[in-house]
Amino acid sequence: MSQLKYCQGPKCHTYDTKDRKKGPKDNKRNETRRRSSFYYLDGNACSMQCQGDWFDVYGTRALQHFGYITQPKVLTQDNAWRVRRNWNHPNADTYYAYNYLTEERRPITEQQYNDDNTIINDQGQLTI
Numbered sequence: 001m002s003q004l005k006y007c008q009g010p011k012c013h014t015y016d017t018k019d020r021k022k023g024p025k026d027n028k029r030n031e032t033r034r035r036s037s038f039y040y041l042d043g044n045a046c047s048m049q050c051q052g053d054w055f056d057v058y059g060t061r062a063l064q065h066f067g068y069i070t071q072p073k074v075l076t077q078d079n080a081w082r083v084r085r086n087w088n089h090p091n092a093d094t095y096y097a098y099n100y101l102t103e104e105r106r107p108i109t110e111q112q113y114n115d116d117n118t119i120i121n122d123q124g125q126l127t128i
Ligand SMILES: [Zn+2]
Pocket: 007, 008, 009, 012, 033, 045, 046, 047, 050
């Protein structure tokens, strides 16, 4: 069984729901949600609200820590590659690398399609 963890939303305990209520009748309190997994904030927040609350409090500090983009990122013919599957023709060339800007298609294997990190690097450049 995976370990329980707390929602990282700074205001999670302030949302009044039944599952957050803890304690005996004379000492009721609401607590931060605790689960084995969460869907939001990359698995760290219980709801979109808590994800938004986290961002409101920590988002700017996260940008300051990891650094702002200070010039535009650019998509060119060189880094516009993605893998695609042609669902309409199951027996033909069903897998290909596709360039968004030139619309060029290059056939690839099913294995290359399923592990696209082997043919397209994290910059979007084709490596085969
Ligand atoms: Zn929460």
